[in-house]
Amino acid sequence: MADKIDGRAVAAQIEDETAAKVEAFAARNGQAPGLAVVLVGNDPASEVYVAHKIKKSAKVGIRSYEHRLPAETSQDDLLTLITRLNIDPNVHGILVQVPLPAHIEEGAVLGAINPAKDVDGFCPVNVGRLSTGTGGLVPCTPLGVMKLLDTVIDDLTGLDAVVIGKSNIVGKPIAMLLLEREATVTVTHIETKNLPDICRKADIIIAAAGAPRLVKGYWVKEGAVIIDVGITRIKGESGKDKLVGDVAFDEVQHAKAVTPVPGGVGPMTIACLLANTVQAAEALEKK
Template sequence: MLVECPHMAETIDGRALARSIDEQTKAEVEALVAAGHNRPGLTVILVGDDPASDVYVRHKVKACDRVGMRSTEHRLPASTTQEELLALIDRVNASEHVHGILVQVPLPGHIDERAVIDAIDPAKDVDGFHPVNVGRLSTGTGGIWPCTPHGCIKLLQSVEPDVEGLDALVIGRSNIVGKPVAMMLTALGCTVTIAHSKTRDLPGKARQADIIVAATGIPEMVKGDWVKEGAIVIDVGITRIEGKDGKDRLVGDVAFEEVQHARAVTPVPGGVGPMTIAMLLANTVQAALSG
């Protein structure tokens, strides 16, 4: 049961939970190697020179090193054709040393992102975006779960392990977060409503929710009077805005200081973000175990 708390909300520490998951992943990697299997390997493909993508790729490579996983990078120029990229994916699909494949987005405009995702072997699709994995998630038949939504669920369960019967509101309907996290919450027995920025009386619907997952990309959209006392709030958004002092700061989709009457809330940064990479590594080990 969800317990209401009249005190300040618990801040759910995504960094600490990610470290704990990384330790488990590291142990699983060493167990695989000790049993004579290939060391789990992640291949990251980056096309073009988007600065944010470059940072994400470097973080992922460092994370692989941290858990003892093999990592390889393919950095391709922005002029790379779709045919050249698909040919590379075919080669990586066939490699016995690669258990996970991640193509960093966004891709240059002349490349069809959907075709690229479809080309990845579903068993190596550690982002969980391939239609086969999406279908298996929707039907409850296994597959690889997408990293950010799965991280959201782990954060939620760190506060409330049994969410069966609770009312959950997912604000955001993207294929990357909103839809998959709604399916995961449904599988756990929640009664789920999917909303978005155009939903009628969105604040009223939010006030009914025991769990709110905010994934719209609209900074501080979810205000304090949207959240009932004792609710659990998972904030997926991250946006850089100018603060009152003129300096840039990172904020989420939730007005963090206004929701301290909630039972628990994830901070931005330090909440969902670290969990995304932790679940990526965990997915790669899952793929290695299944291969």
């Protein structure tokens, strides 16, 4: 039986550590770190996610500045807001919720965020720093994945890791973080041939394809560690909606450890966002 990696417990520990850092920062500076959250339009999933981020921010003592803009907001107006937040000394982290409306160029918006305040780690400067191992703020979900791996593997040196999915938000950053830790990394995608054979050789599988139950039991060797980043809502046998990951969870119990969905990677993303906000605040404080 595979060990279940409890993302909720690890996230709670990170939140406790972050709350202590927030308290210390506030004692030194007279106020807590500030996180600006920008939401354009009313995408239902984004609404829920932003509300959750604000609630968690309050829990650890981070001040939230919420900017809700109508869907018809122009790109220029959004960029003007970001420019204002970039120079606001009360704002230490800036998060622009994606997806953005179709008429707004996501790359232009993310690229306009001050890298020192880019707590999502998506701007080109932070992506470049990650790829060259020169610091910067790391994307939250990949950072959370690495923290979960650290709970079950002491040393990644020389281990074979397979990343399923090559997105800019998850797959590519995770690959770079694994390489930084001296793992041997294979990045796979929709055009990859013989994916089951590739996975069967892996000590670590990071599933981030957004394809429900893609990874079958026979893809996984005995003793592998699996981090399931995927989350998809499907109809269960009872007709009710249920959340499933990219891994056929019940089939991979011969693995050493696996994250459940929900309760695995999901809680880590927001916990790492809060940690990034404090990291950004402390770096700006030193300047």
